[in-house]
Amino acid sequence: MIPQLEILGRFDEGAALMPLPYPLALGRAGLSGFPSPAQDYEGRTLDLNERFIKKPAxxxxxxxxxxxxxxxxIHEGDTLVVDRSIDPRPGHILVALVDGEITVKRYELxxxxxxxxxxNPRYAPIPLxxxxxxxxxxxxxxxxxxxV
Structure with missing residues (x-):
């Protein structure tokens, strides 16, 4: 089945930040005493906008x-975060309009x-x-x- 895409929207630069709990998990090379139970509650947060949106506009x-x-x-129902500011290079996965049809493919030479x-081997490459x-x-x- 050839992919069909639905534009969900643009990133909203005015949206309120929504930090999520993001505990610090560190591996230790050796034991040097008992760690403080307070380390689990250090208050780190993860902002998905900061993590995945590099150029909001x-x-x-x-x-x-x-x-x-x-x-x-990339599976059916997945959401893609697409950045228009990146110059495409071989190996990048692109969203492109090819002969009037929107498609998602890897750019290769x-x-x-x-x-x-x-x-998916069922679909032939599209020479441009x-x-x-x-x-x-x-x-x-x-x-x-x-x-779930």
Whole structure:
């Protein structure tokens, strides 16, 4: 099934910060006494915006359907964090408009030919010669939610 994408929206720079608890977990090379129980409550937080959004004005989110990128860790229902400010390079996963259709593929050079390649062997690479292709952005992160 060829992926179909739904634009979920742009990053809202005016949104309130929502820090989440993020305890510090350290590995120790050796034992040197009993650690303080207070270490578990040091008050560190994790802001997902700070972690995954590097250029807020250039960031948008997409929802994915289809299985063409499954071997690259992009599954049906995943949310992509896409950054328009990154210059695409071979190896990047791109969101592109190819001949009027939105697609998510890995950018590769096959010889001297730029191609958009799937993460599923059922789908052939798309050589970009003689095609109208507009890169919308580079996928920075994939959010995969487990059904529980």
């Amino acid at each position: 250039a960031t948008f989110f997409l929802s994915v359907t289809g299985d063409s990128m499954i071997r690259l860790g 096959r010889g001297d030919v730029p191609c958009l390649c799937s993460g 010669e003689n095609l109208d292709c507009q890169v919308w952005g580079v996928v920075r992160s994939v959010i995969h939610e487990y059904m």
